[in-house]
Amino acid sequence: MSQQGSFGRRTWDRNEYERMAHERHKQEHQSHQRQTGKSRAKIIDRAKLNFESNLNKRQVITGQVGGMRGEGVGFRCELCDLRFKDNLKFADHLNSPQHMMNSGEKMVEPATLEQVKAVYEELVRRKTSNDDTQDKPGVTDTNDSHDEDALRTKRAQNHPIAKDDDMSKALGFNTFGSTKR
Amino acid sequence: MSVNRGIIVDRELSSRKHKGVNSTELAEKIVRERVFDSLYWKLNCFNVNAATILNRCVELRCVGSFEQSGRPFPFLCLFVKLIQMLPPSEIIEFYLQQHEFKYLKVLALLYVRIVERDQDTLRQHLSDYRKIILFENGAWSLTTVDVIVDRLLTEDFFIGLTLPFMGASE
Ligand SMILES: [Zn+2]
Numbered sequence: 254m255s256q257q258g259s260f261g262r263r264t265w266d267r268n269e270y271e272r273m274a275h276e277r278h279k280q281e282h283q284s285h286q287r288q289t290g291k292s293r294a295k296i297i298d299r300a301k302l303n304f305e306s307n308l309n310k311r312q313v314i315t316g317q318v319g320g321m322r323g324e325g326v327g328f329r330c331e332l333c334d335l336r337f338k339d340n341l342k343f344a345d346h347l348n349s350p351q352h353m354m355n356s357g358e359k360m361v362e363p364a365t366l367e368q369v370k371a372v373y374e375e376l377v378r379r380k381t382s383n384d385d386t387q388d389k390p391g392v393t394d395t396n397d398s399h400d401e402d403a404l405r406t407k408r409a410q411n412h413p414i415a416k417d418d419d420m421s422k423a424l425g426f427n428t429f430g431s432t433k434r
Numbered sequence: 435m436s437v438n439r440g441i442i443v444d445r446e447l448s449s450r451k452h453k454g455v456n457s458t459e460l461a462e463k464i465v466r467e468r469v470f471d472s473l474y475w476k477l478n479c480f481n482v483n484a485a486t487i488l489n490r491c492v493e494l495r496c497v498g499s500f501e502q503s504g505r506p507f508p509f510l511c512l513f514v515k516l517i518q519m520l521p522p523s524e525i526i527e528f529y530l531q532q533h534e535f536k537y538l539k540v541l542a543l544l545y546v547r548i549v550e551r552d553q554d555t556l557r558q559h560l561s562d563y564r565k566i567i568l569f570e571n572g573a574w575s576l577t578t579v580d581v582i583v584d585r586l587l588t589e590d591f592f593i594g595l596t597l598p599f600m601g602a603s604e
Contacts, residue, residue, distance in 0.1 A: 299476070299477040299478065299480065300477060300478050300489070300490065340473060341471070341473055341476065344473060344476035344477050345476060347476075347477075347480075348476060348480045348481070358481070360481055361481055361482065361483045361486065362483065363483050363484065363519070363521070364483035364484040364485035364486070364521070364525070365485075366522070366524050366525055366528060368483075368484075368485040369484055369485045369488065369525050369528055370528065371485070372485040372486065372488045372489070373488055373528070373532060373534075376488060376489070376492050376534075376535075377534050380492070380534065400565040400566070400567055400576065401565070401576060403495060403496075403567060404567050404574055404575075404576050407496070407567065407574045408574050
C-alpha cells in the first residue's frame with residue numbers, strides 16, 4: 254500500500270487505493286440492491302423468518318423510530334407501520350386479520366389429495382436434486398447412518414437441539430425478544 | 435391471538451369435529467396451550483393446509499414433544515396442526531404410504547393412533563426399519579419406525595402424549 258520513497262518519505266500507491274475504493278463501492282451497491290429488493294415483497298413468508306438472520310430489515314430497529322417509548326429495539330411491520338417488542342407479538346401480528354388485510358394474504362382452503370400430491374412431488378424433486386438428508390426409497394437401515402451422526406451431534410450438545418434445524422434458528426431469533434415461549 | 439391468562443378460553447378450536455369431539459381437543463389442553471404459545475406454531479402453522487404443511491413436515495429431523503426448556507418440537511406443533519385440520523383419511527393414507535420422508539410417516543402413524551385408532555393400519559408398517567431420532571424423557575435416542583409402531587400398538591404413552599384406548603383388535 255505504501256512505499257518508502259527515495260527520500261525515505263512514505264508515498265501512497267494511488268492505484269491500490271483506487272482499486273480498494275472501487276471494490277467497496279461495488280459491495281455497498283450490491284447490498285443496497287439486496288435490501289431494496291427484499292422490501293418489495295408484500296406477503297411475508299412467516300417460515301422464512303425462522304432462518305434469516307436478525308439483519309433482516311423487518312426485525313431490527315434501533316431507536317430511530319418514534320412512537321414507542323422505552324427500548325428502541327423491536328420488530329417492525331413496515332406494511333402496517335407497527336412496532337413490536339418481541340417476536341411472539343410480532344408473529345401474532347403477522348397472523349392478525351389487520352395484517353392479512355394490509356398484505357392481501359388470503360386464507361387457504363383445505364387441500365385436496367391432488368394438491369397434496371402435487372406439493373409432495375415437488376418436494377421429492379427438490380430433495381433428489383439437492384442431497385440425501387433422508388433415506389432413499391426402498392432402502393432400509395443401511396442408508397440412514399446420517400441419523401446416527403445427527404444423534405451424536407445432538408447428544409454432544411448441551412442444549413437438546415440440533416444446531417442446523419429450523420428450531421435452533423428460530424431460537425437465535427427467539428432470544429431476541431422475551432424469554433417466553 | 436391475544437392471551438388473556440385470567441380467563442379460561444379454549445383457543446384455536448377447530449372447525450372440525452371428530453366423533454363428536456372438537457378435533458383440537460384430541461390433544462390435551464396443556465399440550466395445546468404450550469404449542470399455541472410457541473414461535474414455531476405462530477410462524478409455521480398459521481394459514482396452512484394439508485398440502486402446504488408438507489413443506490415443514492419434510493424438514494423434520496426428530497420426533498419429540500417438548501424440549502427440556504419446554505419449547506415444543508416442530509414434530510409436536512405439526513401434529514397438533516394435523517389434528518386441528520383433520521384432513522380426509524385419504525390424505526393421511528398418502529402420508530403413510532409415501533416412502534421419501536420417514537418423519538412425515540411417523541407423524542401420520544401417530545395421527546392414525548390418536549385420531550383414527552386403527553390398529554390394522556398401524557400393523558402394516560411393522561416392517562419399516564428405518565432409523566428415527568427420538569427425544570423422550572429428557573434424552574435422545576435412536577429408534578426405528580417399526581419400534582415406534584409397536585409402541586403405539588401396545589403402550590399408553592408416547593413422547594409424553596397419552597394414547598387413547600383403542601379397544602381390542604379383531
Ligand atoms: Zn402488519
